[in-house]
Amino acid sequence: MIDNNFNRRDFLKVLGWGGTAVALSACGNTSVEDGRELVTSYSEPADYVIPGIGVYFNSTCAQCDAGCSIMGRVREGRVLKLEGNPDSAINRGKLCGLGQAGVQAHYNPDRLREPLLRTGDQGEAITWDKALELINTKLGGVQGEQIAFLTGGISGHVGVLLKNYLAALGSTNHFAYEAVSPSVVRAANKKAYGVEMPRLRLDKARVIVSFGADFLGAWVSPVHFSQQYAQFRKDSNGGRGVLVQIESKMTLTGANADRWLAIRPGTEGILALGLINALGTAGLKVAADAAAAAKNYTTERVSKDTGISVEQINKLAALLKERTPSLVIAGSAAEGYAHGSHNAAAIALLNQVLGNVGQTVEFPASVPFPQIAPIPGNSYALHALNDDMAQGKVKVLFNFGANPVFTAPASMKLQENLSKVPFKVAFAHYLDETALQADLVLPLDSALEDWATAVPEYMAEGAQLNIQQPLMDKLHPGTRGMGDILLALLKQRRPEEYKGYEDFYAYLRNALVQNKAALGGTGKDDDTFWTETLSNGLVKLSVKLPETQGKLSGKASAAGLILPAPAAENSAYPLHLIPAVSASMRDGRHANQPWLQESPDPLTTIVWDSWVEIHPQTAKKLGITEGDIVEVTSRSGSVKAQAYLFPGIHPDAISIPLGYGHEAMGRYAKDVGVNAFKILDTVLDKETGELAMHETRVKVSKTGQRVIIVKDEGAVGGKQMGKKIAVRVSSDKIDLSGEV
């Protein structure tokens, strides 16, 4: 028993002891250790092992859901560095910075090391047997429907066990929650194309118009899109492709665009219809219903609504008409409004009018095993769970891979509702905000120690099944894999069915070997198939699509499309808040990986802190200069952060990056920056019930304090070290007649 209050700080102290042990055993980074350090040799080394020379093992990146395949360089039993696996069509040997930081999730000194039980306000380390037995006891007398399982997006065999466990408990309450996900776009795609995530062929397009999709940074499958983008930029389709990015806050993709257009927040759909109208006027054949829907969106009106000049709109329409095939993408900036579904639908309609469906918007591949198919998370799930908890319907809550206490807006009152759940179990790597609220915390193996399979939602070419396998022995003996825990829990419920599997590894091997014919292992004996599968780190599935299914046909129609007028002036809260999703921080689940904190934000070059992006004009009006600590207040709360003057943002908007401002999760994440999730208003998309992330209106005021911003450089396109290198030109100053 540890006589500390069960709060974050004391929990960390407990962890600190483990941390010290690690620090001691790893000491001597630069000192000479003659006669003190051990040179442990192997007892019986494998043939291919030579001390000092790395061996690569394949696995799967678990830092985001894109499902890139990785190769881990392992030396003397320690994984040192991750590279991309060239055999995967998704990332073809490349990794993003977030993926690179995966080793820091594994070696993180703040990892949980033993099961922890809350007794009153105290914390106690207990054994696994006791922990699992406790779950069994607590489930007694609880009806199935009172049990809920909260996860992030999930797929593969861990997902199968999870579903089976819920079924064994008689519950159907699986809530897959992702704070940042393209869920509204998924729903709009489903309506327009019949599939949630069509395959986008950036490489085939000759012009891409992206409405705030940061596909080079943080959107869906950024490593894959970056490679397609490189093709798009080459001359392969008769001329270098042209990228036009339309958004209210510049993203990394926006910074790479040929033309970046700042649009009034929320008017993306209006511009899409305006473009349809302009294309019709320019002589493109537009289906009657689309033409009718777009009829009132004259270029002048659209220009007035969106703030984009008539000239730019006409030029854009001309560009789209001239260069086919094109590709129009709806990103998170377009979908983040109460009318987000309609924005996305209007953009899908534009794709169809341009004839891109079936050309650059293709039918996606998928795995032929529905039970392991990905269950993508959305934010509606959390709202549904939150309502259930508020009504006291949830008696036992399991949480794996989600941190809603951090990512839910304060206005949802999630923490309060969580406290109404009598027994909460968190499967966690760190003591994050949600784990701190749990009654029982079960420590997980890191992604580099654990077994799993993963099916990416976005397939690059053919379908593939990714293998995640341990790259080294466990760092901490007290952690367990999620698959193993679920298996142990299932053995409590269905001992007959699962008693044959000693551990999750045995289960996984059996599951794959049994299906080896479908996994390309016909004619191979079990051992060969299994060894090959593990050494490849992925299985490519050759699924023949029926002819009719192989081609997408556009079903988008203008029916039901209602786009509201641009948001009215709001004198109390004059500015739009754009919560920015950066390539490294995403929703903040990896904020405790110091490389991610340390690598400068690509646009502002700021490190280790939050900031508020303000357009220089707006800042001038408010009397704000760079480094002023400003208070950003919405109806739901306020945060204080340093102001950063940034020309890449609409003057009516400000932006704060998400992912910072943890109150727990260890030394590298805690108290770094502020949490912008907290001040979001709970406004939902009317069709899907998703949280409309961009609907929050705020006011900004100076606090009188100032700091020197820790950053590398000046604003994009500004003067650099006083020299005019790569200067920017505002879009209305360009002579468009000379442009592409």
Add this chain to the structure above:
Amino acid sequence: MCRFLRFSIFLVGLLGAVGSYAGNATQPLVTADDLGPHVDQPIDFPHDRHAGDAAKGGMEINCMYCHTYARRSIVAGIPPLQKCIGCHQSIDSVRETPRIKQLFEYWEGSADGKIAARTPVPWKKVHDLPDFVRFSHERHVQRFVFQQDKPAQEVCAYCHGDVKTMTVARRSKSLSMGWCVSCHEKDHLVDASSINTSNGPNDCWQCHK
């Protein structure tokens, strides 16, 4: 007195340097206080018995027979336990001596259960460099043993001292940067048959990557 001693050591060193330069020998400078600490090892491994001269009761086993990784990797590597046992399981004459009994405890597990079977012997590090130095055994062994055709016992001794006369190894060179450079500055034959010479690399990044 002390100063006098130091000065004489310096002089000896200087003479040594001149001498070795003249003789094109590859040994870097050594001074008496370069000796490292005595290191207590779990087993007092007799290097002299294994690698020493036959005349002195040694078996003249090539260093690289056990430190087999030296020619292939940046580290020489401690031989795996399996390698020790590989020979010793057929050497009955010493099977019951204390050190060999101890060795087999690591392989078979100890009677009191304190050591599990197949536990690698927890040897202590005798030669270490700071982490910002990248020293490659492979590079040096290839150059001197394979290109210049020198005996391994001699080549290893450039840096590790005369291990073949030691029981438990003890550091006998300073392994400081100046010491490394003192050898890199000398002319070395390019290969055994050549009369051409070259220096060891003197670029910072060769060792500090």
